[in-house]
Amino acid sequence: MIQKTNRMNLVEQVASQIEQLIGSGHWQIGDRIPPEMELMEKFDVSRNTLREAIRALVHAGLLETKQGSGTIVRSANALGAAIKRHVKKSAMLETLDVRLALEKQAAQLAAEHRSETDLAKLEAYIQLSRQAVEKKDYEQFIELDIHFHQAVVSASHNQLLIDLYEPLAEIIYSFVQDLMAMNKPFKYEEELHIELFTAIRSQDKQAAATYVEDYMEVLRKEVVEMIEEE
Amino acid sequence: MIQKTNRMNLVEQVASQIEQLIGSGHWQIGDRIPPEMELMEKFDVSRNTLREAIRALVHAGLLETKQGSGTIVRSANALGAAIKRHVKKSAMLETLDVRLALEKQAAQLAAEHRSETDLAKLEAYIQLSRQAVEKKDYEQFIELDIHFHQAVVSASHNQLLIDLYEPLAEIIYSFVQDLMAMNKPFKYEEELHIELFTAIRSQDKQAAATYVEDYMEVLRKEVVEMIEEE
DNA sequence: TTTTAAAATTTGTAGGATGATTGGTACATT
DNA sequence: AATGTACCAATCATCCTACAAATTTTAAAA
Structure with a gap:
């Protein structure tokens, strides 16, 4: 059986990690997650990459961003x-x-x-x-x-x-x-x-x-x- | 009744429009959508904004991007x-x-x-x-x-x-x-x-x-x- | 103490630069 | 003719800097 090559790009890797942090309860619903700057360093990616990952999860309904305020966890269940x-x-x-x-x-x-x-x-x-x-x-x-x-x-x-x-x-x-x-x-x-x-x-x-x-x-x-x- | 401020940010606006283009069948499953440069001009947004919108839909499973090749429509049904x-x-x-x-x-x-x-x-x-x-x-x-x-x-x-x-x-x-x-x-x-x-x-x-x-x-x-x- | 104004923080948007991957073309080799 | 190689162009991936807009925090003023 041919295995589909599974090279996850950086954005999906970061998004997946964040999803896990939410799913595991490390970041609870209602929590404010660290600001972009901090996450950039933590995941060692650029701001664009991090933002694309966060944006994907915002669109999926897991996160919610508010300009000037921060990003909070909105749901733990994408489905x-x-x-x-x-x-x-x-x-x-x-x-x-x-x-x-x-x-x-x-x-x-x-x-x-x-x-x-x-x-x-x-x-x-x-x-x-x-x-x-x-x-x-x-x-x-x-x-x-x-x-x-x-x-x-x-x-x-x-x-x-x-x-x-x-x-x-x-x-x-x-x-x-x-x-x-x-x-x-x-x-x-x-x-x-x-x-x-x-x-x-x-x-x-x-x-x-x-x-x-x-x-x-x-x-x-x-x-x-x-x-x-x- | 207070109307919730419905100031959708640019990214969600663009994502929503793309979703509509897919949902309406204007872009069929399997189609290659225009490259980033073209979409930037068409939606009149920066590269970052456009990419965040596309990334959101990729994560949702509607689109699939391939470096060097382009972005294709993968599904019309996010759910x-x-x-x-x-x-x-x-x-x-x-x-x-x-x-x-x-x-x-x-x-x-x-x-x-x-x-x-x-x-x-x-x-x-x-x-x-x-x-x-x-x-x-x-x-x-x-x-x-x-x-x-x-x-x-x-x-x-x-x-x-x-x-x-x-x-x-x-x-x-x-x-x-x-x-x-x-x-x-x-x-x-x-x-x-x-x-x-x-x-x-x-x-x-x-x-x-x-x-x-x-x-x-x-x-x-x-x-x-x-x-x-x- | 309350109010107001300034500063700092944080996300939103823009634009540019470089690298990596893919698809195609032309050419040489078998 | 079929296969392999080298190259080129298109396209996305990632990074960087800069500034704007919204919010929160801090500090000053009343």
């Missing part, structure tokens, strides 16, 4: 940034369909592969959600709801699924938040969450898929209502 | 390129699970929304696949198989789903092709394709989902076999 940018052009209902597709599959995989830790996390989020509802802290509730669903996807232990799901969930979350500011809060679908949890615990793939479908149907109806009231 | 790069690090079986998730949902949506044109395309691919098998042209068959499945997803008329599915299908396709070079060809699952087609035509969501599952299970087994034989 997530790409999806977010792309989805902004799509319709919300299309996004919901894709989320349903991914989460349904995730729930089934979770039923197969969930660990004790996964179950504990899910149970904790259900508990916290209930408390948030009792305090009528609906914003907090929405956030916990998202975390619950993300925990379901995490329990699938499929990294690609997790990476694709995350940005979609965030988009839907912020959309719901925006609309919620003008309407009454969501109905709390506690039963569905508990039933989904139970299905995953008892490793019932079929039931897990069904409850995800039910939940997404409820969510879809609320979103449709909100859009129509607009 | 697809991002997914492809990302998936290279994931396991093939994880990718299959995600493909199953998306295609299952797509099949159900296709059962709802398919047009007559969609049905005609699906039928045509089935017909061509059969001919390819008769001619024992298995490479051609695999290609047609992919097209069939992509047509199923297209029939969902959910653009986000289509955009996410495409790169995954390509990856699996090239993976299967690589492995096929050393093994015997795939078994032809003609019945499943016909049954999926029939389900979509008769708008039977449930059946459509089931046949996708069955097909993916067959595919999974073959991939597992191939990996183990490695």
